Amino acid sequence: MQRTFIMVKPDGVNRGLIGEIIKRFEQKGFALLNAELMTIDRSKAEYHYMEHQEKPFFGELVDFITSGPVFAMVWEGENIIEVSRLMIGKTSPTEAMPGTIRGDFAFCKEENVIHGSDSLQSAEREIENFFGLLKRHRLEDDFPFEDRKSV
Ligand code: GDP
Numbered sequence: 073m074q075r076t077f078i079m080v081k082p083d084g085v086n087r088g089l090i091g092e093i094i095k096r097f098e099q100k101g102f103a104l105l106n107a108e109l110m111t112i113d114r115s116k117a118e119y120h121y122m123e124h125q126e127k128p129f130f131g132e133l134v135d136f137i138t139s140g141p142v143f144a145m146v147w148e149g150e151n152i153i154e155v156s157r158l159m160i161g162k163t164s165p166t167e168a169m170p171g172t173i174r175g176d177f178a179f180c181k182e183e184n185v186i187h188g189s190d191s192l193q194s195a196e197r198e199i200e201n202f203f204g205l206l207k208r209h210r211l212e213d214d215f216p217f218e219d220r221k222s223v
Pocket residue numbers: 124129132133162163181182183184186187188190
């Protein structure tokens with residue numbers, strides 16, 4: 073089982089796409105472990121996007137992701153990092169296939185509705201950045217997924 077960090081970006085929250093995105097992950101059979109609507113500060117955003125700090129669009133990217141609330145989530149499932157990236161689709165709307173979240177809802181690469189971790193390492197770092205270590209395990213400890221399926 074893998075865990076990944078999925079975030080509805082401010083444009084997705086603003087357009088009312090949280091429910092649609094949760095629905096797609098639930099229908100796929102993944103388990104939601106934690107979720108929170110939050111507005112993040114620049115330091116959290118800069119740490120989240122640290123791999124892009126040398127890019128010319130880094131400032132704009134941080135401006136955008138801190139411009140309004142995001143819906144941050146931790147999801148669990150088999151091969152979820154790879155599968156969720158397929159469900160999300162490519163970064164650019166000219167490459168994101170119909171049927172993917174970005175293919176169906178995003179019309180520009182600067183504001184493309186959703187983020188998903190691209191590796192085990194980034195998933196760990198991103199989950200810790202948004203939820204911290206203790207909080208990350210709380211829901212799962214209280215109410216394991218195996219128990220939830222039989223409810
Ligand atoms: P992702 O992993 O598919 O989200 O894409 P990347 O890791 O390559 O880029 C991170 C995010 O930066 C993307 O999802 C876009 O929101 C944003 N981004 C990518 N290219 C540009 C750009 O040229 N300008 C701006 N403003 N943002 C960009």
